[in-house]
Amino acid sequence: MNRASDFDRIFYPESVAVVGASGEPGRPGYQFMRTLLEFGYRGRLYPINPEAPEEILGFKTYPSVRDVPDPVDFVFVTVPASAVPGVISDCVARGVAGVEIFTSGFREVGEDGRKLEEEIVRLAKGKLRVIGPNCFGVYCPRGGLTLLPGARLPSDSGDVAFISQSGGLALYFVWAASGCGLRFSKVVSYGNACDLNESDFLEYLGSDDETKVIAAYIEGVKEGSRFFRLARGLLGKKPVIVWKGGLTQTGGRAASSHTGSLAGERAVWQAFSRQTGAVLVDDFEELVDAVLFFRQCRRNIGRRVAVIGGGGAVGVAAGDVCERMGLVLPVAPAEMQQRLRALLPPVGTSIRNPFDIGAPVLPAQLFKRVLEVLLSWEEIDVVVIDRVYLYGLEGLNGVPDSGCEERLEVVLDLQQKTDKQFVVVTEELTTAADKIKVEVERRSAQQRLFNAGIAFAPSLTRATTALARVCWYQEKVR
Amino acid sequence: MNRASDFDRIFYPESVAVVGASGEPGRPGYQFMRTLLEFGYRGRLYPINPEAPEEILGFKTYPSVRDVPDPVDFVFVTVPASAVPGVISDCVARGVAGVEIFTSGFREVGEDGRKLEEEIVRLAKGKLRVIGPNCFGVYCPRGGLTLLPGARLPSDSGDVAFISQSGGLALYFVWAASGCGLRFSKVVSYGNACDLNESDFLEYLGSDDETKVIAAYIEGVKEGSRFFRLARGLLGKKPVIVWKGGLTQTGGRAASSHTGSLAGERAVWQAFSRQTGAVLVDDFEELVDAVLFFRQCRRNIGRRVAVIGGGGAVGVAAGDVCERMGLVLPVAPAEMQQRLRALLPPVGTSIRNPFDIGAPVLPAQLFKRVLEVLLSWEEIDVVVIDRVYLYGLEGLNGVPDSGCEERLEVVLDLQQKTDKQFVVVTEELTTAADKIKVEVERRSAQQRLFNAGIAFAPSLTRATTALARVCWYQEKVR
Numbered sequence: 001m002n003r004a005s006d007f008d009r010i011f012y013p014e015s016v017a018v019v020g021a022s023g024e025p026g027r028p029g030y031q032f033m034r035t036l037l038e039f040g041y042r043g044r045l046y047p048i049n050p051e052a053p054e055e056i057l058g059f060k061t062y063p064s065v066r067d068v069p070d071p072v073d074f075v076f077v078t079v080p081a082s083a084v085p086g087v088i089s090d091c092v093a094r095g096v097a098g099v100e101i102f103t104s105g106f107r108e109v110g111e112d113g114r115k116l117e118e119e120i121v122r123l124a125k126g127k128l129r130v131i132g133p134n135c136f137g138v139y140c141p142r143g144g145l146t147l148l149p150g151a152r153l154p155s156d157s158g159d160v161a162f163i164s165q166s167g168g169l170a171l172y173f174v175w176a177a178s179g180c181g182l183r184f185s186k187v188v189s190y191g192n193a194c195d196l197n198e199s200d201f202l203e204y205l206g207s208d209d210e211t212k213v214i215a216a217y218i219e220g221v222k223e224g225s226r227f228f229r230l231a232r233g234l235l236g237k238k239p240v241i242v243w244k245g246g247l248t249q250t251g252g253r254a255a256s257s258h259t260g261s262l263a264g265e266r267a268v269w270q271a272f273s274r275q276t277g278a279v280l281v282d283d284f285e286e287l288v289d290a291v292l293f294f295r296q297c298r299r300n301i302g303r304r305v306a307v308i309g310g311g312g313a314v315g316v317a318a319g320d321v322c323e324r325m326g327l328v329l330p331v332a333p334a335e336m337q338q339r340l341r342a343l344l345p346p347v348g349t350s351i352r353n354p355f356d357i358g359a360p361v362l363p364a365q366l367f368k369r370v371l372e373v374l375l376s377w378e379e380i381d382v383v384v385i386d387r388v389y390l391y392g393l394e395g396l397n398g399v400p401d402s403g404c405e406e407r408l409e410v411v412l413d414l415q416q417k418t419d420k421q422f423v424v425v426t427e428e429l430t431t432a433a434d435k436i437k438v439e440v441e442r443r444s445a446q447q448r449l450f451n452a453g454i455a456f457a458p459s460l461t462r463a464t465t466a467l468a469r470v471c472w473y474q475e476k477v478r
Numbered sequence: 479m480n481r482a483s484d485f486d487r488i489f490y491p492e493s494v495a496v497v498g499a500s501g502e503p504g505r506p507g508y509q510f511m512r513t514l515l516e517f518g519y520r521g522r523l524y525p526i527n528p529e530a531p532e533e534i535l536g537f538k539t540y541p542s543v544r545d546v547p548d549p550v551d552f553v554f555v556t557v558p559a560s561a562v563p564g565v566i567s568d569c570v571a572r573g574v575a576g577v578e579i580f581t582s583g584f585r586e587v588g589e590d591g592r593k594l595e596e597e598i599v600r601l602a603k604g605k606l607r608v609i610g611p612n613c614f615g616v617y618c619p620r621g622g623l624t625l626l627p628g629a630r631l632p633s634d635s636g637d638v639a640f641i642s643q644s645g646g647l648a649l650y651f652v653w654a655a656s657g658c659g660l661r662f663s664k665v666v667s668y669g670n671a672c673d674l675n676e677s678d679f680l681e682y683l684g685s686d687d688e689t690k691v692i693a694a695y696i697e698g699v700k701e702g703s704r705f706f707r708l709a710r711g712l713l714g715k716k717p718v719i720v721w722k723g724g725l726t727q728t729g730g731r732a733a734s735s736h737t738g739s740l741a742g743e744r745a746v747w748q749a750f751s752r753q754t755g756a757v758l759v760d761d762f763e764e765l766v767d768a769v770l771f772f773r774q775c776r777r778n779i780g781r782r783v784a785v786i787g788g789g790g791a792v793g794v795a796a797g798d799v800c801e802r803m804g805l806v807l808p809v810a811p812a813e814m815q816q817r818l819r820a821l822l823p824p825v826g827t828s829i830r831n832p833f834d835i836g837a838p839v840l841p842a843q844l845f846k847r848v849l850e851v852l853l854s855w856e857e858i859d860v861v862v863i864d865r866v867y868l869y870g871l872e873g874l875n876g877v878p879d880s881g882c883e884e885r886l887e888v889v890l891d892l893q894q895k896t897d898k899q900f901v902v903v904t905e906e907l908t909t910a911a912d913k914i915k916v917e918v919e920r921r922s923a924q925q926r927l928f929n930a931g932i933a934f935a936p937s938l939t940r941a942t943t944a945l946a947r948v949c950w951y952q953e954k955v956r
Contacts, residue, residue: 081825104825104826105824105825105826109824109825134826149875150875151875151876152874152875152876164791165791166789166791166794167789168788168789168791168792168838168865169789169791172865172905172907175874175907175908175910176905176906176907176908176909178908178910179906179907179908179909179910179913180909217791219791219794245791245794245795245798246794246797246798247798248797248798248801248802249797249801250797250798250800250801250807250832251794251795251796251797251798251799251801252797253797253809253830254793254794254796254797254828254832254834255794255797257793257828257830257834258791258793258794258828258834282798282939283795283799283937283938283939284795284937284938285937285939310646311644311645311646311647313642313643313644313646313647313695313697313723313736314646315732315735315736316644316697316723316724316729316732316733316736317723317729317761317762318729318732319724319726319727319728319729319730319731319732319733320723320724320725320726320728320729320760321729321761322728323726323727323728323729324726329728331731346583346587347559347582347583347587348582348583348612350732350735350736352731352735354728354732356732356735356736360646387646387650396630396653397627397628397629397630398629398630427650427654428654428657428906429650429653429654429657430653430654430656430657431654431657431658431920431921431924432653432656432657432921433918433921433922433924433925435657436914436917436918436921439914439917440911440914442909443909443910443911443914444911446909446911447911459761459762459763460761460762461760461761461763
């Protein structure tokens with residue numbers, strides 16, 4: 001059996017069967033069909049249910065996968081746990097490449113479930129690849145597939161892959177990350193990982209041309225040494241970013257009842273990271289930020305940072321947080337200070353690094369000249385911009401001609417002309433219900449920053465945390 | 479000279495003079511006048527400028543403070559640094575209570591500036607209180623005062639006070655915190671603190687009836703032992719939350735050029751916190767969250783937390799982060815697990831704590847019954863709700879009847895009936911530009927959570943960080 005071709009039939013299926021399909025709008029078996037159609041799956045589709053009406057949503061129903069007249073590549077299973085082994089036998093008999101089992105109630109609920117799961121593994125072994133059980137399955141825009149509640153996920157493809165033991169998290173991650181501009185090659189929620197596990201997906205994604213960055217939410221690893229070997233093999237090829245859930249006792253307890261996983265020690269994972277170059281993150285926001293920064297940042301950046309802000313506390317905060325993160329702020333050489341002094345007023349500004357331009361509303365042309373001086377500085381790799389207004393100011397203070405658009409264009413434009421990396425802190429500024437206009441402008445600005453190859457995060461701490469991870473990784477590669 | 483009455487004349491002035499007022503719309507001296515009027519100052523107002531037209535914005539201009547016919551309580555100074563000593567002499571002669579000096583170019587720029595600042599101190603000593611120089615001054619809605627760029631800050635009062643060496647930060651903080659529902663008694667940007675310093679404000683705010691929570695951004699402390707004594711004296715009366723800028727070498731370098739402050743060692747500040755019960759935070763977001771949590775949380779809560787989420791990864795993440803923060807998740811007793819088991823399906827849920835209700839869209843009545851079981855549990859103080867949809871779902875997945883409003887009402891209602899504390903994680907969900915409707919609903923939900931006395935933050939990490947700080951403080955008090 002050719003593994004690569006199985007994966008292709010799973011991710012880009014010409015035909016899909018939905019076992020447990022239903023004609024009743026409230027039922028999951030109906031939702032699954034509808035979600036797939038709404039999302040835009042264009043292959044052949046076979047609802048399977050011996051008790052369902054002749055047609056569901058216009059597609060002819062079959063009593064079993066065995067009864068489908070044409071080849072079936074990929075099968076979605078939403079029948080109760082006890083009926084799953086029968087479905088697996090049918091799929092094996094029909095020559096199906098893979099199934100995703102949405103149903104829960106296996107290893108994660110105890111002994112009976114564990115036995116049922118082992119039965120599935122036994123039936124499928126060497127004949128059929130299984131994703132799940134207890135999962136949301138596959139989101140692969142190019143293949144027309146989406147997670148069960150994912151009818152409205154972006155239908156365009158991208159270069160980020162995400163594998164997740166949690167289905168809900170897979171969904172949350174796509175929502176959050178696609179909001180930043182990121183798009184996905186493949187997202188797989190693989191739940192209990194009874195057959196295909198994190199190592200299988202890592203291996204596949206490692207050689208998948210669509211995928212440039214690989215992220216993972218993992219509760220327990222099935223084949224530790226294989227996973228280690230694969231991760232190390234990807235160092236310098238594709239960054240692997242791992243959020244490991246269940247590293248504490250309390251988290252581990254939850255992981256056991258969530259996906260039946262044996263969690264693992266923090267120290268073990270830290271050693272794994274050091275030795276493989278896989279990047280560990282600690283929470284959901286760090287995961288989103290890391291993926292965005294790895295996707296956006298140039299390959300040759302180091303830890304030497306210039307910070308520019310419009311107001312002194314930014315400089316102080318940036319100095320503190322950069323030092324905590326292990327980033328380095330070199331002091332500007334005298335010659336450069338002179339050039340900046342010629343541009344900026346002597347009072348209320350600071351020209352050593354962090355650079356305080358005095359006001360967050362510096363005229364765009366002057367802001368540009370200051371940035372050009374910074375970009376000409378050979379001792380730095382990254383310019384972090386914080387609290388210089390690039391959006392939203394009119395909505396906040398009512399002054400219409402505040403120059404945000406012009407300053408934003410300066411940044412977008414300069415990124416195209418430099419080999420240094422811009423990082424912009426895109427603060428939410430306010431969550432006041434009556435100031436939603438500020439947020440609309442912020443989102444539009446973020447989209448444009450994304451398109452220009454600029455990295456951004458909504459706080460200085462988050463931005464520098466993610467940046468430090470990219471630097472750490474690039475040092476590992478070097 | 480009666481100190482309290484000086485402060486009253488500063489924060490609630492019956493008359494204000496603006497020295498350096500201008501008739502030209504582009505100039506700061508014009509903006510200051512306009513901002514004050516737009517914000518709604520209703521006392522007597524005197525533009526001061528020997529070269530200005532007879533009237534500015536309808537107010538008669540005087541050449542000097544000495545020439546104002548009526549008593550003047552508070553004076554704003556926006557003239558160049560070298561002219562400030564003369565203004566101070568005028569104010570002393572006129573019996574003014576206080577001045578705020580917006581002008582920069584003093585201690586923070588070097589030796590000449592330091593001398594000028596000392597001259598001001600000498601002239602004012604014992605006769606006139608000085609805020610600044612190098613500051614944005616006072617925002618006190620009840621007194622009709624606002625920060626220079628603060629025309630659109632909320633005009634209603636609240637119970638939070640914030641003192642900040644940085645003016646920009648004072649503004650950012652009011653924007654961010656008022657967006658969450660918080661309102662302010664007094665905000666003071668006090669810059670170089672040549673006269674009135676953090677200790678003076680802490681003393682005043684400690685006995686200010688309007689103020690319930692005191693927050694501070696501090697770069698350098700002028701009177702260390704007094705500040706220590708005051709902070710310790712407030713333990714159990716009003717929480718004091720401090721963001722100390724410049725705790726690293728790089729941050730300290732920036733602080734010196736920002737407000738001419740000598741920063742200080744991290745260890746010293748940690749000892750200060752342990753010994754006084756003042757709460758230290760590390761960045762802007764932590765400051766906002768801490769203030770909100772201290773404002774919202776009930777006084778008797780401890781570290782024992784129940785976490786409820788709609789999806790297993792929430793439980794894993796919550797277990798991990800709570801343990802890291804020093805919060806405790808007791809395991810639900812058998813009897814309680816039975817009651818929950820009777821409510822929730824056996825598969826896809828977890829009833830030990832963290833509580834996984836299986837889906838983030840549990841019907842409201844069922845959600846209510848589950849929460850009631852949790853609230854009846856004597857071993858916990860706090861219920862954290864994460865990834866149960868209380869807003870925004872229709873905008874995300876297009877399913878209109880998703881029950882968010884009903885679930886939100888359940889939470890709002892139950893908070894009024896319990897002595898435990900709800901904490902809700904109000905994730906941003908997506909920042910996609912075309913999904914702004916989700917954000918509109920989120921903001922409205924946050925406002926209602928605020929009004930119901932519920933604490934919230936946009937991530938699990940931020941929520942538990944802030945919660946752990948409240949618990950730490952309440953243990954200090956006990």
